[in-house]
Amino acid sequence: MKIFFLDQSGKPGGAELCLIDIAKPYKDRCLVGLFAEGSFRNLLQQNHIPVQVLTTQAIEVRKESSLAQGLGSLGQLIPLIAKVVQQAREFDLIYANTQKALVVGALASFFSRRPLVYHLHDILSPEHFSKTNRSIAVTCANRFASLVIANSQASQAAFLAAGGRPDITKVVYNGFDAKNYQSQESDVKQIRQQLGIDGQFVVGHFSRLAPWKGQHILIEALAKSPLDVTAILVGDALFGEQEYVQHLHQQVTALGLENRVKFLGFRSDIPLLMSACDLVAHTSTAAEPFGRVIVEGMLCGRPVVAAKAGGAIELVEHGVNGFLVTPAKPDELAQVITTCLQEPEKTANIAENAQAIARQRFDVTAINQQIAELLDKL
Known part of the structure; x- marks a missing residue:
């Protein structure tokens, strides 16, 4: 054909x-x-x-x-x-x-x-x-x-x-081809050192910077999370959304989070960066049709927290292969971040389960x- x-x-x-x-x-x-x-x-x-x-x-x-x-x-x-x-x-x-x-x-x-x-x-x-x-x-x-x-x-x-x-x-x-989401531990350690996030609990957000993608929700949740939690925002504005990027930088400054939020822009090494995170966050404020980043985080062996709407509900079972929070509720997101930080063994089991399910299902x-x-x- x-x-x-x-x-x-x-x-x-x-x-x-x-x-x-x-x-x-x-x-x-x-x-x-x-x-x-x-x-x-x-x-x-x-x-x-x-x-x-x-x-x-x-x-x-x-x-x-x-x-x-x-x-x-x-x-x-x-x-x-x-x-x-x-x-x-x-x-x-x-x-x-x-x-x-x-x-x-x-x-x-x-x-x-x-x-x-x-x-x-x-x-x-x-x-x-x-x-x-x-x-x-x-x-x-x-x-x-x-x-x-x-x-x-x-x-x-x-x-x-x-x-x-x-x-x-x-x-x-x-x-998804699971082979594309395997990273060497030495490479993960090196990228964490390069980004200056060694010793931190890192929450990663991977999408273009746009209001409905909800990066501002993660930043607000970060302000309510323990001090050793850092966020990396991977992606940049498309379609004339530079005003939102400026708003995010102003929000970070207003909350005193300059040392805890890193804007990395567009990157091609997404699997490696995901593997360098302790939690991958999906924070869309409107229903996502699928949520590719959710599955990618799972395949990288990282726990994922997703906004409970649209396709994300079909991908994540709360407490089994990830976490779900109400869209646009930073308090709920901060609670999940804190739980993952304080209960690493339970969180690791969820991430391992998610990886196995994702490899088979997708x-x-x-x-x-x-x-x-x-x-x-x-």
């Missing part, structure tokens, strides 16, 4: 990292078409996956865009759609990995007479998308897609609640087999 993958992003996020794993088995008979230039292209090339940037002009539509803004982007979309239609005729299947890719892929599917698969990595809710964007996504999927793969039950439920067709929807969790080979079977049925 020859597959034409479509993705709107030039930068690697959770959906893009998932796409790399899905495309690898088809790398000798696929093409990934991107709607923007960026480091994601380099990652695909490093994994020997054919890639082509289909347009250099950014599509000026965002999750919160109105109908008028959407219509205003048609001039950009028409040449892109024409190029995708032409390319699609060389493949057996169009695989849209993001929402903008869905819109382009839907029209390309119609004109090229190729089946369309939509991989839903989002929760189509008012917290994340405007009413117009939710309507467009559901209409395109219902009318043109032969299959919608939701990355969690939470994503599937939101899609159905927005009017999506249940008969074309299947849930397949993200897959094995990339098994996940890819699930997807392959679904695609073969089309």
Whole structure:
């Protein structure tokens, strides 16, 4: 089967990292078409996956865009759609990995007479998308897609609640290669020394810096935690969120936490940094569709505390393979941090259990087999 993958992003996020794993088995008979230039292209090339940037002009539509803004982007979309239609005729299947890719892929599917698969990595809710964007996504999927793969039950439920067709929807969790999350103890010790966090209980937060990702919740919880607790924030702002980054720095200063919070920016050595943490924190204030960082923390053998909403509830059983706290409740988060600090043996057992469960439940080979079977049925 020859597959034409479509993705709107030039930068690697959770959906893009998932796409790399899905495309690898088809790398000798696929093409990934991107709607923007960026480091994601380099990652695909490093994994020997054919890639082509289909347009250099950014599509000026965002999750919160109105109908008028959407219509205003048609001039950009028409040449892109024409190029995708032409390319699609060389493949057996169009695989849209993001929402903008869905819109382009839907029209390309119609004109090229190729089946369309939509991989839903989002929760189509008012917290994340405007009413117009939710309507467009559901209409395109219902009318043109032969299959919608939701990355969690939470994503599937939101899609159905927005009017999506249940008969074309299947849930397949993200897959992970456990080998990528193994770190040498000597490397872990070295990175802790380099970061100046030796002797500290380290809480790590791994995501782009954005209000709904909740880094401010962790900072507030840190102020309520024992003095030997330090936080590292890995990631930076995207999509014009620099004002929030400035707010975080002001918050750290106001709480007198300058020596206990480290902003590390974007990093490529995520598994090593996670392994250098004593606890990985997920603090999203709105429901997360999946929560990739949660599974990554588990695979690194580290305890994870997650916001109790969306896909996180499907990944974490409180006290068994991690901890759950109410979103936007720093007091609860501070209590979990303190518990993990004071009860290291119990916490280590939970982390070990989580690692074993994650390796089995999210094995990339098994996940890819699930997807392959679904695609073969089309």
